[in-house]
């Protein structure tokens with residue numbers, strides 16, 4: 001009966017009231033607005049070692065959501081080593097933007113370069129499909145969230161094809177894009193971020209003291225040759241720091257809890273120690289972040 005769902009506005013309908021509306025063609029669902037309190041609680045509780053990323057994400061979201069009619073869509077680019085929480089944070093954002101437990105596939109669109117755009121020779125087709133997908137979904141639901149994984153492997157021409165949607169336009173062919181949110185996930189820049197974190201550590205400074213405005217965020221290489229950068233369409237470059245022993249311990253503890261096992265301190269220390277492998281001398285960071293924690297816990301129990 002619910003033909004189309006859409007997330008909009010600041011309505012405070014209850015779930016029951018929403019269900020009563022469900023015979024309408026278009027069901028407008030309330031967004032969490034302002035979202036920052038809920039997201040902040042979730043990010044602070046679930047994400048370890050990423051104070052910088054959390055801080056910037058929260059500022060970015062509240063700036064965008066505060067405005068009734070943002071002048072451009074919010075575009076954030078997450079950078080960092082594998083397993084540091086880029087996808088995790090984007091799913092927390094997705095979960096928190098919407099108040100109800102309704103399938104999020106209507107509003108949250110995930111693209112994986114490897115999965116969705118595997119053949120370079122089909123790039124013209126992909127461009128058209130991608131533009132149509134974005135246009136169609138934003139015209140149905142202005143507050144749509146688009147998450148692009150493995151952005152650094154995406155063919156440049158393809159990224160550039162979504163450029164018109166990311167800029168300052170009142171409307172394009174009758175569609176307003178200012179409420180859409182785009183998140184790009186990248187490993188590009190991860191080594192540089194680690195280098196800076198390491199410098200801080202070596203000069204006995206706390207990583208929490210790395211300022212938000214740091215040169216590390218003018219990141220090089222990979223998809224940065226794209227027009228997205230040259231045209232300044234990315235609003236925030238968000239660094240994900242490499243995870244330390246204590247963060248991996250937190251991930252292991254959380255994983256044990258999730259898998260319903262007691263918190264075995266020896267096992268927590270053993271897994272975290274085995275995973276902290278970089279640099280080879282100091283063994284300060286986990287080069288896989290928390291990515292393999294779940295399987296290691298499953299294997300060890």
Ligand SMILES: Nc1ncnc2c1ncn2[C@@H]1O[C@H](COP(=O)(O)OP(=O)(O)OP(=O)(O)O)[C@@H](O)[C@H]1O
Pocket residue numbers: 046047048049050080081082083084085086087088089185186187243251289290291
């Ligand atoms: N900072 C973190 N705090 C808590 N858990 C984390 C963190 N980073 C990673 N994890 C855990 O590890 C899993 C894998 O991390 P995630 O997929 O977010 O990494 P990623 O940075 O997106 O990696 P990749 O670059 O390989 O895609 C998450 O689902 C989460 O359970």
